[in-house]
Amino acid sequence: MxxxxxxxxxxxxxxxxxxxxxxxxxxxxxxxxxxxxxxxxxxxxxxWEQGGFRFDTGPSWYxxxxxxxxxxxxxxxxxxxxxDLVDLDPAYRTFSEPSTGYSPVDIRSGREEATALFEGIEPGAGARLDAYLDSAADAYELSVTRFLYDTYESGSGLRDPVLLRRLPQLAPLLTRTLASHIERRFSDPRLQQILGYPAVFLGGSPYRMPSLYHLMSHLDLDDGVRYPRGGxxxxxxxxxxxxxxxxxxxxxxxxxxxxxxxxxxxxxxxxxxxxxxxxxxxxxxxxxxxxxxxxxxxxxxxxxxxxxxxxxxxxxxxxxKQPSPGALLIMLGVEGELPQLAHHTLLFTDDWRGNFDDIFGRHPRIPQPASVYICRPSATDPTVAPAGHENLFVLVPVPADPSLGRGGLDGDGDAAVETAADRVIEQLASWCGIPDLADRVVVRRTVAPGDFAADLHAWRGNALGxxxxxxxxxxxxxxxxxxxxxxxxxxxxxxxxxxxxxxxxxxxxxxxxxxxxxxxxxxxxxxxxx
Missing domain, CATH: 3.50.50.60 (FAD/NAD(P)-binding domain)
Known part of the structure; x- marks a missing residue:
């Protein structure tokens, strides 16, 4: 070779x-x-395009x-x-379950903005985030220079003296879960979720993923989130x-x-x-x-x-082996504006651990309510929706299981998939203060694990790998x-x-x-x- x-x-x-x-x-x-x-x-x-709307059907974070x-x-x-790259401000917005009484939180990239936000939510958290992001940046730099570009055809990279000297710092990051790493530093559930949710981007749960992956917070909180205009x-x-x-x-x-x-x-x-x-x-x-x-x-x-x-x-x-979660994707073309949502919006359930247990546990099911990700690219890019309309891409992490069914157009997917999609649209409307959302939908498409398996040959219908x-x-x-x-x-x-x-x-x-x-x-x- x-x-x-x-x-x-x-x-x-x-x-x-x-x-x-x-x-x-x-x-x-x-x-x-x-x-x-x-x-x-x-x-x-x-x-995918329909009715003047153009949807990205997968990745949406640059x-x-x-x-x-x-x-x-x-x-x-x-x-x-x-x-044509655009910086997003805010990088994203989060909503907590209404019963918690928490207001939406806008997360802006940059060390000063991020530490001020954390300090405002939990006294003392600003300084702890500063140290956390220093560690995240260090782990990220190490990954790029020592791990990600290595074919591992030989073990020479792993025997590098620079890497060996770092083992005392690396070992705890490999043996402790991301969730425990976060919980030892931050008490407020909103902050724990902001730091833990990137685990989903890597196809896992913060309760199962090594804390080395806290490096992801360097990307959205320190480095910034961008969007390529046009999608x-x-x-x-x-x-x-x-x-x-x-x-x-x-x-x-x-x-x-x-x-x-x-x-x-x-x-x-x-x-x-x-x-x-x-x-x-x-x-x-x-x-x-x-x-x-x-x-x-x-x-x-x-x-x-x-x-x-x-x-x-x-x-x-x-x-x-462990696949990434599956995904229920809901693409919605919506009449009228949706200022309640940022370009990227995350809905966090109060039972955070239970949400991940539903996806990865012994008795997998579609979480209800679910932690949900919504992309509203029309907030940044007028080319993805007709004038006076909004483009929403909704992703619900679900078990990697093709038997959950397949999606379809305008509600004609498998009944279980469409029922779950209806619940998510209702949840989005309730949590984000858009009571008439369902009535304003003019284009709708769902995609489910059965589609990932059939269309992409994805193992167990997983969404990411x-x-x-x-x-x-x-x-x-x-x-x-x-x-x-x-x-x-x-x-x-x-x-x-x-x-x-x-x-x-x-x-x-x-x-x-x-x-x-x-x-x-x-x-x-x-x-x-x-």
Whole structure:
């Protein structure tokens, strides 16, 4: 696998990881074809239009801007040139359950604003947040320079003296949960929830996730939250545009149903028993390749596209793994304005632990009431809704379980899904002071775990990928190459380094690092700026 000369490459899946990998390979001199099973690229970061409304159907928080900047610079451009980014103020707004009597809270990014907010809610919390964010920034810097860009082909990065000296500080962050880390420092439930909710962005629960991930608070409270005008589909279009400019061919409505292999005809890569030779499409075509990159769901890749004897991660491996939560998505086009909601709004239930137990516990169910995330991009971007209307994207974390059903248009999804959606709309209306919300809806679409499973081959209908538990992070996360099939590599949210658009860009870079034989723990050097 290491040190391969450019040849013919096939990329399975046209999500952000697949497109980004294709663009980097194209720039490296590979002849690349991307096969996307659906009618448009984007995968989880898709887009949907109806009645003059344009909805992002997945990611909606622009965080880790330096990762986007670095990726674009690798391709000779910049985020500033490719995207029209807007700083959000407030970064987001939170609502507590009405029975608590708490007023909505606006969270503004920046150390001074954040510490003043915490101090105003809980005396002494401002200074504690200052120390908390110092630690979060330190953990984030360590992750970017030592963990996220490492392929873990060797253990050299983990033996780095700089890292070893940090072990006394790191050990408690790996053995203590995020929730306990927060609760030891802050008493007010609103502050605990503001600091704990980012666990959901990483596909987990603050009660199960290691406290190392308190680094996420550096991103929204210190660093800032941005929005690409036109929606997150603009990120996908930019990367597709860069890929096409480097000779990449993107075929849509072209589903890969098999990865073809052959016995090795020379010295084998350690552990491999076959060589990837191409793919078979649903229409019967056989496409030859010197390299196959699967950016499709890892479980689907391993258990559906390869025979059992060539699976690095067979079904039994998945039995002990934790998926991210599933999601009930509700896309609403609403008549009239909704000033009660910020661009990003979070509804926090009073029974915070119970909410996560409903999702991840032994008896999973859709929480009621639920902690809910609402994106109102029309607060920032007039192009996503007709004049005089608002665009709402509502996400409810639910169990990863396709049997919960599938969504649909205008209430025609499975009954259980639509009933749950009705409850969430009613909850939003009640908690946020919009009593006539349901009557003002002119466009409605729901998406549920059954859709994620059917449309994206998502394992157990999960919405994000493999959760970032300790045993599924960094060196313990699935690697980006098959151990059984030489010439088969992986990208996306279930392999290194993890969940989210920035992580998927890094996963694309890790493919390139592996092909170059680069085992350094940090990002690739950027080309000299002209």
């Amino acid at each position: 290491t040190g391969r000369d450019p040849g013919r490459a096939v990329v399975i899946g046209g999500g952000i990881a697949g497109l980004a990998t294709a663009a980097l390979l194209g720039a490296e001199g590979w002849s690349v074809t991307v096969f996307e099973a659906r009618g448009d690229v984007g995968g989880r970061a898709g887009t 965080l880790m801007p330096e990762v986007f900047d670095h990726f674009f610079r690798l391709l000779g451009t910049s985020a500033e040139r490719e995207l 997150f589909t603009e990120i996908i279009r930019a990367i597709e545009r860069l890929a096409l400019a480097r000779g990449v061919v993107v075929e849509k409505n072209a589903e890969v149903v098999q990865i073809e292999t052959a016995p090795p005809d020379g010295p084998r890569v350690s552990g491999s028993t076959a060589v990837a030779t191409g793919v078979v499409l649903a229409d019967g075509r056989r496409i030859e390749a010197d390299l196959v990159v699967s950016a499709a769901d890892l479980h689907h890749t391993e258990t559906a596209l390869l025979p059992r004897e060539l699976q690095t991660y067979p079904e039994k491996w998945w039995a002990s 493999l959760a970032h538990t300790l045993s599924q992070s960094a060196v313990f996360r699935p690697r980006n190459a098959s151990r059984k099939v030489d010439g088969l590599v992986y990208a996306g949210s279930s392999v290194l380094p993890g969940i989210g658009l920035p992580m998927c860009l890094i996963s694309a870079e890790l493919v390139l690092k592996r092909l170059r034989g680069d085992r350094s723990p940090g990002p690739l050097p950027e080309p000299a700026r002209v």
